[in-house]
Amino acid sequence: MDPHPRRWWRCPLDVETLARGALERVRDAARNVAAARGAAVRIETSSALIAGSFASYEHLEVDGVAPVAWAELSGFFAAADGWVRLHGNYPHHAAVLERSYGIKDRDSLTTVLAGLDAAEIEQEVTAAGGIAAAVRERTAWEAEPQHAARSGHAWAEVHERGERRVLPGAPAGEAAEAPGLLAGVRVLDLTRVIAGPTATQLLACLGADVLRIDPPHRPEILAQHLSTGMGKRSAVADLRDAAQRDRVRGLAAEADVIVSGYRPGALDHHGLGVGDLEDLAPQAVIAVLSAWGDTGPWGSRSGFDSIVQAASGIAVACGSAERPGALPVQALDHASGHLIAAHVLSALADARARTLRVSLLGAAENLLALPAPPAQEPAALPVPRIQVRAGERPLLAVPPPLLVDGAMIGRDVGSYGASGLDSPPRKGTRDCCAIR
Template identity: 50%
Template structure:
């Protein structure tokens, strides 16, 4: 089974539609020891095919449009954050304390881009200021697993480097491996708004779909950015107390609106938004939304016909089910950093491919759930995790054949436009099919500047 066949099967797609995909395979795209190019192509291909299928069904067409799947577009989009320029300025994506550190018996990688995570890291290490030398000295005195446990206990993020065999022996790895790439459950029917049939150009499979976006960082926002490309009204909600990285929001904010709302305080406003939503996408640490009655099962019971899509780093189960995580940390825990480098000098994938790949898989699962709901009225719950995508990449995706084209520059897949943030250079979306959109209808706005209301 090819990677695309695997991804398409994981979202419940009809294998007969795979013939509609026309790939352009390029050498030099996402070069790595692991088959990153093949995995990335599969994630985007499954999403584009799900979009083409959904568009055809809503437009009453017998034939699904052909999917245009180019490694150049995929490779460029998988590092979209690196291509972003704001008035000519390149953002800095990792803070000084987000990096590898040499511990007493190995390596530790930390993530401290957000102020609260940075404060927790420093508190756990007993370092009073943000001095990298002091952090290095504190980590060097302790075993890597001890640093991991101490930082997580303090509310921060640090992961000890593990090789593939070490991760395979971990209980979390065993639980991850037992799950499908995408967990899909049908839920109760009724209560869903009927979506109108489509006409006109471009074909927008998600036109009229209301998506409540409760995600942060990359994977979730990539999924909802893709749904916005395809016509959905995506409203991202953030609690005012949590800071956001402005450039990160800009990169993943195309096509969306952004509002600030504390669901625990202004519950009536939140419930009004929820009552009219077709899709809810969540990306917070498992259990974080349960106290508000926003677990997937609670939402499905309250809103029959709703599609709930859940994203987590490690999976919402097992000993690490309640842990926070990011792509860079999952690479370190699951053996990828050793595979791409060594135990003595850990490496990394050529992109935050777990984030981007999982984001496109999540969007694909939502699109297929919308198609199924249009047929029988049932809602759906879908669940993905970065760790399960890592397992798929390392254990299930095979290298593909050499390409008949070359990827040597991203220029053909970059564009510029003005925005409220200034003049932007950005990566174009890789999800493409005949008659579909080629760019987002609107540039990203200012974080939190929109009203918390549907259009």
């Protein structure tokens, strides 16, 4: 990795060290996979690739147009006694705010919330199925039961379950190419938003056969899907339907890697909880992502990077006396996604079946524990982007932050929303890998 520059972002917290640490683990794990498969390749990363990839959504262009990062009902709102952060990017979460407060736009919501306490807003919105967090000072978060419940837990917790098959040697003619590094590895992607899809995108761009499953009634935000969809196939499956649920369970049973990013407990009644997956796929590497960890009073609560920042003290640390602030990038998401990828790669290289649990709160705690970064002006880095396609759509996107023999590893995006689960992977490049 290039040693300089030391700082890329303007922030009182050392986001660069968090980001570099996660990518160093990915790089080293990918090298171990290459060694296990007898692939003589050079695997590196760079500051520009890391910085660009941690803001991949912001640098995405679809048909020449950049997506809007935040919806109208997302962001900080002043409460009667402080601040609250809301997440209304998904329509069903925005609908909770509209129903709860009888509002239709940001201005009317601002007016209503100004008369309520932040803790009251957090409780009301969360109870109604929405996403909110009161903005807390660090000392206030440390007094919360959820902090106490998670204080002894690592960012990534690994449970060894036994041996799995050794990776075969790299296919002839592909050993020196990124698509050959994980050739033959099947990944079932049950993730959403940023962190989980970031992990599975990196695996796909290293050659794994990644199939992402989404529910028909809660579609992913399209630009968000495109920004983390390189190299994947995609399908829709309604787990409320017994036949489709059984098909997904069958896919899990055949997978080498399963990555799940739904809130703890959400998939249990579909037979796809952590214990179910361990029983279905004793050979698989299983990675599970949560916002708050899977224990404590918030263990089954949904959350996002921005919401964890608000609750844990990061928003106050990044703000001013007048209002809270945010990290320069969604660093908790991206660092957690790459940490998952690193552990998955390590398990494959070691021929071990492991269960991995990672939380965004763990990333926040690691970031807050780092010493303050040096007081120097951040360097302006170039943004490495590549031209790929999603079906007929041209995309300008930041690829996953690894270089294989000096080349970037981006791939075309598989189609989104295809129906059916039974078609085999398309051979060759994945320019439009529909499952229809």
